[in-house]
Amino acid sequence: MTHSATRDTPGTPDSAPGTTRRRGHPLGRLLRHPMAVVCLVLLALIVAASVCAPLLTSAGPTRATLADAFAPPGGGHPLGADSVGRDVLARLLYGGRVSLLGGFIAVAVALLIGVPTGLLAGYYRGRSDAVISWLASLVMAAPAIMVLLVSIAAIGPDTNATMAVLGIILAPGVFRLVRASVTSVREELYVDAARVSGLGDTRIVRRHILPVVQAPTIVQSAQMFGVAVVIQAGIEFLGLGSAGQASWGAMLNDAFANLYTKPSLLVAPGLAIVITVAALGLLANALRDALLETGAPAARRPGRPGAARPSALPAGGDDSLLAVENLRVTYPARDGERTVVDGVSLTVRRGEVVGLVGESGSGKGQTAFAILGLLPPEGRSEADRLSFDGRDLRGLGRKERNALRGCRVAYVPQEPMSNLDPAFRIGTQLIDPMRRHLKVTAREAREKALGLLERVGIAEPERVYHAYPHQISGGMAQRVLIAGAVSCDPDLLIADEPTTALDVTVQADVLDLLREFQQERRMGLILVTHNFGVVADICDRVVVMRTGQVVETAPAGRLFAEPRHEYTRMLLDSTLEDAPPRAPLRQAPATGTSLQEKV
Amino acid sequence: MLTFLVRRVAAGLVLLYVLATTAFAMMSLTGTDAARNIAGTMATPEQITAKRHELGLDRPWISQYGQWLAHAVRGDFGTSWFGGDSVSESLVLKAPVSLSIVVSGLLLATVLSAVLGVAAAVRRGWVDRVVQATAIVGYAVPSFLMALMLSATFAVQLGWLPATGYVPLASSPSGWLRSITLPAVSLAIGAIAATAQQVRGSVIDVLRQDFVRTLRSRGLSERRVLFRHVLRNAAPPALTVLSLQFISLVGGAVVIEKVFGLPGVGSAAVTATVNGDTPLVMGVVVYLVLIVVAVNLLVDLAYGWLNPKVRVR
Numbered sequence: 001m002t003h004s005a006t007r008d009t010p011g012t013p014d015s016a017p018g019t020t021r022r023r024g025h026p027l028g029r030l031l032r033h034p035m036a037v038v039c040l041v042l043l044a045l046i047v048a049a050s051v052c053a054p055l056l057t058s059a060g061p062t063r064a065t066l067a068d069a070f071a072p073p074g075g076g077h078p079l080g081a082d083s084v085g086r087d088v089l090a091r092l093l094y095g096g097r098v099s100l101l102g103g104f105i106a107v108a109v110a111l112l113i114g115v116p117t118g119l120l121a122g123y124y125r126g127r128s129d130a131v132i133s134w135l136a137s138l139v140m141a142a143p144a145i146m147v148l149l150v151s152i153a154a155i156g157p158d159t160n161a162t163m164a165v166l167g168i169i170l171a172p173g174v175f176r177l178v179r180a181s182v183t184s185v186r187e188e189l190y191v192d193a194a195r196v197s198g199l200g201d202t203r204i205v206r207r208h209i210l211p212v213v214q215a216p217t218i219v220q221s222a223q224m225f226g227v228a229v230v231i232q233a234g235i236e237f238l239g240l241g242s243a244g245q246a247s248w249g250a251m252l253n254d255a256f257a258n259l260y261t262k263p264s265l266l267v268a269p270g271l272a273i274v275i276t277v278a279a280l281g282l283l284a285n286a287l288r289d290a291l292l293e294t295g296a297p298a299a300r301r302p303g304r305p306g307a308a309r310p311s312a313l314p315a316g317g318d319d320s321l322l323a324v325e326n327l328r329v330t331y332p333a334r335d336g337e338r339t340v341v342d343g344v345s346l347t348v349r350r351g352e353v354v355g356l357v358g359e360s361g362s363g364k365g366q367t368a369f370a371i372l373g374l375l376p377p378e379g380r381s382e383a384d385r386l387s388f389d390g391r392d393l394r395g396l397g398r399k400e401r402n403a404l405r406g407c408r409v410a411y412v413p414q415e416p417m418s419n420l421d422p423a424f425r426i427g428t429q430l431i432d433p434m435r436r437h438l439k440v441t442a443r444e445a446r447e448k449a450l451g452l453l454e455r456v457g458i459a460e461p462e463r464v465y466h467a468y469p470h471q472i473s474g475g476m477a478q479r480v481l482i483a484g485a486v487s488c489d490p491d492l493l494i495a496d497e498p499t500t501a502l503d504v505t506v507q508a509d510v511l512d513l514l515r516e517f518q519q520e521r522r523m524g525l526i527l528v529t530h531n532f533g534v535v536a537d538i539c540d541r542v543v544v545m546r547t548g549q550v551v552e553t554a555p556a557g558r559l560f561a562e563p564r565h566e567y568t569r570m571l572l573d574s575t576l577e578d579a580p581p582r583a584p585l586r587q588a589p590a591t592g593t594s595l596q597e598k599v
Numbered sequence: 600m601l602t603f604l605v606r607r608v609a610a611g612l613v614l615l616y617v618l619a620t621t622a623f624a625m626m627s628l629t630g631t632d633a634a635r636n637i638a639g640t641m642a643t644p645e646q647i648t649a650k651r652h653e654l655g656l657d658r659p660w661i662s663q664y665g666q667w668l669a670h671a672v673r674g675d676f677g678t679s680w681f682g683g684d685s686v687s688e689s690l691v692l693k694a695p696v697s698l699s700i701v702v703s704g705l706l707l708a709t710v711l712s713a714v715l716g717v718a719a720a721v722r723r724g725w726v727d728r729v730v731q732a733t734a735i736v737g738y739a740v741p742s743f744l745m746a747l748m749l750s751a752t753f754a755v756q757l758g759w760l761p762a763t764g765y766v767p768l769a770s771s772p773s774g775w776l777r778s779i780t781l782p783a784v785s786l787a788i789g790a791i792a793a794t795a796q797q798v799r800g801s802v803i804d805v806l807r808q809d810f811v812r813t814l815r816s817r818g819l820s821e822r823r824v825l826f827r828h829v830l831r832n833a834a835p836p837a838l839t840v841l842s843l844q845f846i847s848l849v850g851g852a853v854v855i856e857k858v859f860g861l862p863g864v865g866s867a868a869v870t871a872t873v874n875g876d877t878p879l880v881m882g883v884v885v886y887l888v889l890i891v892v893a894v895n896l897l898v899d900l901a902y903g904w905l906n907p908k909v910r911v912r
Contacts, residue, residue, distance in 0.1 A: 138617060141891060142618050143850055143891055144847070144850055145853050145868075145887070146618075146622070146883070146884055146888070149868055149872045150622045150625055150626065150884065152872050153625075153871070153877075154625040154626055154628075230741040233741060234743055234854045237743055238857060239873070240869065240872065252747060259747070259755055263751040263755060263756070266744075266751060270747070273739075273741065273744060275739075277740075278735055278738070281735055281739055282735060369812075374815055376807075399820075402818045402821075403818065405815070406817035411816035413809060413813050418808065418809040419810050419812075421810045421831075421832065422908070423828070423831045424828070424831075432823075433817040433818060433819060436819065436820075437818060470907070485816075
C-alpha cells in the first residue's frame with residue numbers, strides 16, 4: 001500500500017494468516033467449546049435446583065428443630081442438619097436463590113449504569129466523556145469494602161440493596177470496557193461511511209457499535225457474576241446480610257461457629273460457592289475464546305535452538321571461518337511443519353563480506369538467527385554442518401554458546417530502537433558484555449565503551465553513555481548497537497538489514513562504519529539485506545535466497561555482470577532506477593512455495 | 600519528579616476529601632438511628648431526644664459535617680458513640696494488626712507470583728498449566744473460605760498454628776509470625792493467582808522483544824537476561840495488578856480478621872457498621888482511603904524507578 005521499505009520480520013515468522021476467521025454463529029462456536037458446555041450445564045443445574053427448591057425438598061430453610069442439631073446425613077436430612085437443626089440441603093437450595101438473585105442484581109445494575117454511559121462517552125466524547133470518566137475513576141479509587149460497609153451502615157443490612165451497591169462499584173469497569181470498544185470502532189472507516197451516508201446516530205450505534213460492544217461485555221458479565229457471588233457470601237458471612245434468610249454465606253458462618261465440633265458443615269456451602277464461581281470464571285474464559293477470538297497462541301514446547309541431527313561429517317577442515325551446510329529451519333504449523341529455511345549452504349572466510357540477499361520472507365533473516373542460535377523457542381534448526389572456526393556449533397550447550405556469542409560472533413540488528421533495553425542506560429548495556437567476555441574492570445570497560453562511542457562517530461560520547469535509549473535518535477542507536485557488537489573484537493559479524501530502518505542520509509555512514517570495522521579487524525561479515533545497492537557497495541560475495549533456498553552464490557562482480565539465475569536477474573532488474581520497482585516480481589513463475597505478501 | 604509527586608499527593612487529598620464527604624453524607628442522611636440504638640430498646644422518647652441532642656444529631660447535616668471536618672483535619676476523629684474511646688487512638692492500636700496480615704500476605708504473593716509467573720512463562724508445559732489452574736482456584740475460592748479451610752485443617756485438626764488471636768510483634772516475634780501465618784496465606788492465595796497470571800503474560804511479552812534477542816546475541820547468560828532485563832521490563836504491568844491486589848487484600852482482611860479473631864481495623868469496622876457508629880465508620884473510611892492513596896503513590900514512585908521514560912519527563 002505504502003512504499004515503506006520491505007523488511008524481514010525478524011524472530012517469529014509471520015503467523016499463518018487468514019486461518020482464524022469467524023466460523024459460524026457465535027452460539028454454535030460456544031457450544032463446540034467443551035469447557036463452555038460443561039460450565040453452562042453446571043450453571044443450568046444450579047439455577048434449576050435453586051428455582052425448584054420447594055420441589056426438591058419439603059424441609060424449610062429456616063425451620064429449626066433443635067432435636068436434629070448436627071444430625072448426620074441420611075433420613076430426614078439428606079445432607080444432615082446444622083447447629084440448630086436446620087436442614088442443610090434446604091438451606092443450600094434456598095441459599096442458591098439468594099446468591100443467584102444477588103449476582104443478577106449486581107450485574108444488572110453494573111450493566112445498566114456502565115453500558116449507556118460507556119456508549120455516550122465513547123461515541124460523543126467531549127465534555128460528557130470527561131465528566132463520566134472522572135466519576136468512574138473516582139468510584140474505582142474508592143476501596144470496595146469501604147463503599148459496601150458505609151452503604152450497609154447507611155441503608156441497613158439488606159442483601160439485595162448491598163448487591164445493588166456492588167453493581168455501582170462494578171459499573172466503572174463496564175464503562176471503561178464499553179467506552180474503549182466504542183472508541184476503537186468509532187475510528188473505523190465504516191462508521192464514518194455510515195455517517196456520511198446519512199444514518200442517524202441511533203442506527204449507527206445499533207447496527208455498528210453495539211455488536212462490537214456485546215462480546216466483551218458478556219465475558220465481563222460472567223466474571224462480575226462470580227465476583228458478586230463471592231462478595232455476597234462474604235457479606236453474609238460477616239452477618240451483614242438480610243436477617244432470617246438462608247444463604248451460602250450464612251451457612252459458612254454457622255460452620256465457622258462450629259469449626260471445632262462439626263467442621264464438615266463447611267463442605268456443602270463451600271462447594272456450592274466454589275463450583276458456581278469456577279463455572280462462571282471458566283465460562284468467561286470460554287466465552288472469550290469463542291466470541292472474541294483472541295487466538296491466544298497455544299503453549300508450545302520450546303524447541304532447542306541450534307539442536308541438530310548428529311552428523312558424521314567432521315567439523316572444520318578448511319580455511320573457512322563459518323561453514324553452513326544444508327541448514328533447515330522449521331516452525332510448527334497447523335498442518336505439521338512449515339519450513340522457512342530449506343537446505344541453505346554458505347561459507348564465510350576471514351575478512352570476507354558475504355551478502356545474504358532476498359526479498360522479505362526469503363528466509364535470509366531466519367538463516368542468520370539459526371547461525372547465531374537465536375531462533376525463537378518454537379523454531380527448530382538442523383544442519384549437516386554448522387561450524388565456526390573449526391568448532392561444531394550444533395551440539396554446543398548454552399554456556400559454551402554464550403561464551404562464543406558476543407565475543408567471537410556478534411550481531412547487529414535491523415531495528416535500532418527496539419533492540420536496546422529501554423530500562424537501562426546505554427553505558428550499562430555496552431559494559432555488561434565486555435565485563436563478561438574480556439574480564440575487564442568496570443573502569444576499563446567504561447573507558448573502552450566511551451572510546452567505542454567516539455569511534456562510531458557519536459559527537460558526545462559522555463552524554464550518550466549516560467542516556468537512556470529513548471533519549472537518542474535511531475541513527476545514534478544503530479551506532480551504539482554497532483559499537484556493542486564490535487566491543488569484544490568478534491571474528492564474525494552478522495548484520496541483519498543494518499540500514500533498513502535508518503534515514504537515507506545515515507545509511508551510507510553506517511555502511512561505511514561497518515566496512516571500516518570489517519577491514520580494520522579482518523572480520524568476516526554477513527550482511528543480510530534486500531538492497532543490491534548495499535551489496536554492490538561492500539560485498540565480496542553474494543548469496544541470493546528465495547523462499548528458503550539458495551538460488552545463486554557468486555562473487556559480487558560476476559553476479560552483477562552476468563546473473564545466472566532468472567530470479568537474480570529479476571531482483572537486479574527491479575532495482576534499476578527507471579524500471580517499475582516491483583512489477584516484474586509479481587510475474588515471476590511461482591516455483592515451490594509462493595512468495596509471501598510484501599510491502 | 601518533585602512536582603509530579605506534589606501533584607499526586609494533591610490528587611490523593613482531593614480523593615480523600617470527596618470520598619469522606621460522600622460517606623459522611625450517606626451516614627447522616629440515611630443512617631440508621633444511632634441514638635435509638637445507643638439509648639437501648641427500653642429508652643423513652645425523651646431519652647432518645649436527649650441522646651440525639653448530645654450527639655449533635657439534631658443539628659443540620661452541614662453543621663455536623665463542618666464540625667467533623669474541622670476536627671478531622673487536625674487528626675481528631677472524635678470518640679466512638681458506642682465504646683466512648685477515641686477513634687484515632689483505637690485505629691492506631693488496630694491498624695498494625697490489619698497491616699501485619701495484609702502486608703505479609705502481599706509480600707508472600709509478590710514473591711510467589713513472580714516465581715510462578717516467570718517459571719510458567721519460561722518453561723511453559725506443566726508449570727504453565729499449574730499456574731493457569733491456580734488462577735481459577737484463586738478466583739473461585741473466596742479468601743475467607745480458604746481461611747476457614749486452612750483454619751479447620753492446620754489449626755483445629757492438626758493444631759500446628761493458633762486458630763485465633765494476635766500476638767504483637769514487639770512482645771514475641773515468633774508468636775507474631777505464628778499468629779499471622781494462616782491469615783496471610785489465606786489472603787495471599789487469591790492475590791498469587793491473579794498476579795502470577797499477569798507476570799506470566801508480561802514476561803512472555805518481553806521475551807518476544809527484539810532487545811532480548813540482541814542481549815542474548817551479546818553472550819549474556821540466560822539468567823542475567825531473564826532476571827535483570829526481562830523482569831525489569833515486565834515489572835510495571837505486574838506492579839499495577841499488585842497494587843490493585845493490595846487494595847482488595849485490605850478488603851479481604853475485614854473478613855479474614857473475623858475468621859481468625861484478630862482485633863484489627865476490619866473487626867472494628869464491622870461492629871461500627873452494624874451499630875451505625877458514624878465517628879468510627881468515618882475513621883475507618885479515612886484509614887482505608889489513606890492506604891489507597893499511599894499505595895498508589897508508592898506504585899508511581901516504583902514506576903519512575905522501573906521506567907526511565909516516566910522518570911525523565
